[in-house]
Amino acid sequence: QKEVEQNSGPLSVPEGAIASLNCTYSDRGSQSFFWYRQYSGKSPELIMSIYSNGDKEDGRFTAQLNKASQYVSLLIRDSQPSDSATYLCAVNTGNQFYFGTGTSLTVIP
Amino acid sequence: DTAVSQTPKYLVTQMGNDKSIKCEQNLGHDTMYWYKQDSKKFLKIMFSYNNKELIINETVPNRFSPKSPDKAHLNLHINSLELGDSAVYFCASSNGGVVTGELFFGEGSRLTVL
Numbered sequence: 001q002k003e004v005e006q007n008s009g010p011l012s013v014p015e016g017a018i019a020s021l022n023c024t025y026s027d028r029g030s031q032s033f034f035w036y037r038q039y040s041g042k043s044p045e046l047i048m049s050i051y052s053n054g055d056k057e058d059g060r061f062t063a064q065l066n067k068a069s070q071y072v073s074l075l076i077r078d079s080q081p082s083d084s085a086t087y088l089c090a091v092n093t094g095n096q097f098y099f100g101t102g103t104s105l106t107v108i109p
Numbered sequence: 110d111t112a113v114s115q116t117p118k119y120l121v122t123q124m125g126n127d128k129s130i131k132c133e134q135n136l137g138h139d140t141m142y143w144y145k146q147d148s149k150k151f152l153k154i155m156f157s158y159n160n161k162e163l164i165i166n167e168t169v170p171n172r173f174s175p176k177s178p179d180k181a182h183l184n185l186h187i188n189s190l191e192l193g194d195s196a197v198y199f200c201a202s203s204n205g206g207v208v209t210g211e212l213f214f215g216e217g218s219r220l221t222v223l
Contacts, residue, residue, distance in 0.1 A: 034211060038150070043199060043214040086150050090212065095140065096165055097203070097212050099152040 003027075004091050006100035014108050019076040021103050023089030026070070032092035033065055033072045037085045038102070044088055048074060079107045112136050115200050115215035122190060123223055130185045130218045132200030140164075141183040142212070143175060144199040152199070158183050187220075195222045 003026035013019045021035075032051050036044035050056045050063040050072065062075040072091075076083055084107050089100040113134045122128055134141060143155040156175040157165040163175065172188045187194060197217045204210035 032210075036212075043217050044152070044212075045214075046211050049211055088150075088152065092210075095159075095203070095210075096154065096157060097142070097201075098154065099144075102150045102152075104150075 004089055004098050004100040006087075006089050006103050008101055008103060010104040010106060012106045012108055013079050015079060015081060017079050017107075019079045019083065019105055019107070021074040021076075021087050021089075021105070023072045023074075023100050024070055025072070025089075025091045025098075027091070027093045027098075028067075028070065030070075030091045030093045033063070034090040034092070034097075035061075035063060035072075035074045036088040036090060036099075037083075038088055039085045047087075076105075079105075081107045081109050083107050111216075113200055113202055113213050113215040115198075115218050117218060118216060119219050119221075121221045121223065124190055124192060126190050127186070127188045128190060128220070129187070130198055130200075130220075132183050132185070132215055134181055134200075134202040134213070136202055136213060138202040138204050138210075138213070139180060140203050141177070141180075142201045142203070143183065143185050144201060146197045146199060146217070148196075155198075156183075156185075190220075190222045192222050195220055 035048040038044040048063040050065045060077045064073045086102040088102045140159045158177045161177045200215040201212045
């Protein structure tokens, strides 16, 4: 299994703060990078995808990719209690998707 | 219409039994997957099928056998169930061959082996 590492957390932030989630991967051939959110008892849902170095913003979410450092991150601005979930980093290598162990985020009202 | 659907959503069974989980996708995707998610939320890839051909098998015991009658269906059959097989099994699909394709997940099938 290709290695994808995440801080398992749990991560707690107050409402309105910025939550920062990090992920590293081992395979330099990885081509696409994704962040999925998973609520308890539900299936993962895609919230961000990124394919080239730099930042990609979508609403309150910003994904950052640094292929040289094999690092991808997710920033959630103005965190809301509804953001409380497990966030899974996924890496696509040769059309196979490998996941990290997930980071549990709790946003405290 | 649900894009990726799995049945059943819950299975409770005894050790040693055989069970199957069915998966269907209506997205026209070429590649389908089975993932196992353990109690610690780790999603481990088990199988990947591209146009009905198995293209990966990540050291899964041969008690697990995927069957794909056509590219819209990928079923999972498990023989001689063991306690450690208890987990949530997710079916997923993607646009095979397209680097930027994302994974679409089914709702999951929670298997409990007693």
